[in-house]
Amino acid sequence: MKDDDPADRSESVSEWDDGLIARRTSETAASPQEITIVEPRSPSVLQPAPLAYEGPLRSRLDALRELVGLSRTRLDSHTLAEAGRVLDEAAARRRLSGEHTVVAIAGATGSGKSTLFNALAGVALSETGVRRPTTGAPIVCSWSDGAALLIDRLGIPGRLRRRPLQTPDGDSQLQGLVLVDLPDHDSAVVKHREQVDRILALVDAVIWVVDPEKYADAVLHERYLRPLAGHAEVMFVVLNQVDRLPGEAAEQVLDDLRRLLDGDGIALGEYGEPGATVLAVSALTGEGVAELHEALGQFVAERGAAARRISADVGAAAVRLRPVYATGGRGGLSEEARAQFTGRLAEAVGATAAGEAAERVWLRHANRACGTLWLRLWRWHQDRRRPSTGRLPAKAPADEEATARQRVEQAVRTVADRAASGLPAPWAQAVREAAVRGAQGLPEALDELAVGSAVPQGRPPRPGWWPAAVLAQATMTLFQVLGALWLLGQVVGFMPSNLGLPALLLSAGVVGGPVIEWCCRLAARGPARRHGLEAERRLREAAAGCGRARVLDPLAAELLRYGEVREEYAKVTGVESGAGARVG
Template sequence: MTAVTDQDHDHGHTEPTEGEDGVPEEAEPEEGSDEEHARVEADEPAPPEGEEPAESGRPGWDDGLIARRVNETAVEEQQVPAVESRASTPRTAAPLAYDGALRSRLDALRELVGLSRTRLDSRTLAEAGRVLDEASTRRRLSGRHTVVAIAGATGSGKSQLFNALAGVTISETGVRRPTTAAPIACSWSDGAAGLIDRLGIPPRLRRRPAQHTDAEGQLSGLVLVDLPDHDSAAVQHREQVDRVLDLVDAVIWVVDPEKYADAVLHERYLRPMAGHAEIMFVVLNQIDRLPGEATEQVLDDLRRLLDEDGIALGEYDEPGATVLALSALTGDGVGELRETLGQFVTERGAAARRISADVDAAGWRLRPVYATSRGAGLSEEARDEFADRLADAVGATAAGEAAERAWLRNANRACGTPWLRLWRWYQDRLEPPTGRLPLRAQADEEATARQRVEQAVRTVAERASAGLPSPWAQAVREAAVRGSQGLPEALDDLAARAGLPPGRPPRPGWWPAAVLVQASMTLLQVVGGLWLVGQIVGVMSPNLGVPVLLMVAGIIGGPLVEWGCRMAARGPARRYGSDAERRLREAAAGCGRARVLDPVAAELLRYREVREQYGKVMGVGVG
């Protein structure tokens, strides 16, 4: 049996491994090679101490992976393989169950991602998708096991602490750095194979602790994982640390008195994981190297740094990280950690708390693309202003005025004197009629109308997107621009169809009576004139009074009737013009609403939906 040589404070040791023929080989493996951890990666258990392997007559070698029972009075030197037995029938562990609040948050996050896929890029939603995938995967696995990783820097003694908790040398310790090249798992009970498979740890790196009845019962359900150094010079080691830390249920951070304030630890790991304080243990190791009251001083400074990192400390029964001091070498404080860890595992709530913290972290990363400090949406004032701008662009006011003039012109034609009507008929033959709604045929008028429409669309888009997070504001603006394509042409066509109906404006009921009175006035003028002509030619007896009176009555009465009809026609003409303007305004507003406002409102509604889901994810209400 080769003696173990103390090399440094960590009691590093090297032991020979078996060759293919069962003969021990003492060849020193190169640093970073696969043989470096042959002692912890052996697939086959070593033979019992004192017996010889069947293949040779040489004594068997203790490879450092055999867990012995320490109670020699009960069991005489019985050795148990540290590797999980592959022949044993695995137990089917009950899947993990999430409570109603966590299920609701996960459902809301899933709905949030689904609603946002068309508005946000895949990189923005990548973390939320990963959390959903990991939550779904973890839920299908064992709910009575808790996976805890031991992480630390080079020389912090994490592997030594790992061995102390397991009660047997499983993970190699030594002065050569890095010592731990790959994660090693130690399970205190059966049924954790699926969880360890999820971590990507092969069977040859899976171990069982020393079979102490008290310890096994105390830590039943624990799966402990020793990680490589997070500050290792080997990039693949750091990558393995980052990968496993995303998958475990809890983390034990091991620091030493020299590197507990290391910037890499705080800035790269502790600060980003501040929201995971409830599933974190921060252990100050190697306190045997600190004299007197230095341990308390270092602990106080460590707590101060953790507070600056935003990590809540679980003191006075408050939720948060657990901070302990111990020495894995002397065993001082290890029992307290084992007891605290046992209570933590017995609660079986670490996995759910980890998923909840992951949801919180993903939600905070998504906050800039969902949360806003002001109300978002289109006010009625903005909608009315948009409709007014479109009405101005289509010429609704001018159309109403033209309709009013058309009504008055029609009234004048019906109720005016024959001589005035004859004069207007002559003017109408010289120039085209202007009573109908004019079309904007001139190029400058069309350009002006188009500019008004574009300005109206830009204004309503800016008002609708004001205060929205950038992706949703951009989506609102794009919806407005898409809707504005072809809007000027649609308004032109609308103006032609929604203008005045063909033909003359409708006449009120009193117009025939006015026409009859005006004809009577004309008849008086004609009768009086003919009477005077007859007197002049001698056909009729001279009598100037009556014919002159008739002519004066007709000459004065005709204009008076025309003026009265014009006064009476102003009200109906104004109403007719207002109706024409209102119809055109409503038609322009309907066109703008269908093409621009409705798509913009749809984007705003989608944003309100995702913001509501985001509020559910974060567990807060949304105003």
């Protein structure tokens, strides 16, 4: 990077526009260790350009926002809290400077992070010593103007804001760096640990400082490094105090540190691969500090840490949300499940029995219409002699109603379980609840359908041969009457004696009537069967339509919503996937 003009440097030194209040006097007026505190000035009107999210990151953030919106009525607020926080922080960071990179230095008590902080700044800005904890509050150092709003976001007051040592040639390599020295993450003071956790969630990158004694500390690895494994690209791990290690011990400890980081799932940025930068330094003697300075300068110059941090946060949120959006199975409503559900509803409503009853009714009408006159008179007489009770038609027994209701409930539970199979627990519960809501009042609705759709009111339709059969039966009755009257006239002497013809007419009527009736019964079986099947079909379709409107459609809508959130979740993870619930 090309150095600035001396006049420009002197102008930038003489006027601070970001509220930083720790001002050193010039080198000729004071030693590098002396710091003058002045009142902060208002920020400049010209602020650095805001951060821009482009390409895949912008798409992932949009997908995460859509995912949260679609899930608010299905998932509790606690489950979506982390995703909401990531969206809020991404929006807040986007409004701020895209030309600055906020890096925190974190470490345990006695790790030497404050000494390293001072070494990078070139002046003692953070207190060091044997008293523990030394750093009681976060201290920030900015290498360029325009970072006031970023520092305000961290909640660091003006009295704890610093400027690095101003050398004659300047430190253009770290221009844009905002370095924060955090309290000890293992401090006995709860407030210190809370400050560490709060600021770590807001910075763009972290330099973890470990020492030869505590680099394998379980608290560091389990509480911080392992949960932040996805943030390896915005992470530096610095083994400090290597001057205390003799001979090749420093390399051995560094190799062991790399092994532990690999066990934490942290990718190491070696051989050109993206990942965490691991270095060995001695902030006290200066060994390795120049290498860290150079690596940090290249990191800041890329101006990509903020976007990578947000991308890592989105990835971490997606990992936490995986149990509620993605499983190994695939739920859905198959055609087989739909057919079984409608079949059970038809059984519950008695579609088969209703069809058989309709068939019997048709046969009874056919027998009455095509039977002999004497048989029809006999049946009419028997109907008149049958006493009328004046009661309403008897309802189905209570045990039959209970059985039908149980069949409906069982059918609803079965189809809901089939639809929810393989879905994450919250969505499976939502599917079952939708089925239960739809099943309310379903048995009563099916009862109404059974009354109104099974057997149509009035006489059933008649086939074309029916009038001919009735006419033939009337002819046979007429033959019987004529033959009988003719014989009676011969007996009383009213007509001449001739037994052959009247006997033939009488015999034809007596024999022909039953024969025609028997033939009509045979011919009526087919139409009666078709009539019964039609009645059964109507009732099955009515039951299926009722079940579809009340249960299957709500289930399909719930599965469609899950399919939508599944697609959005795939976009959040950065993997386009067509997998989803079957909603057909």
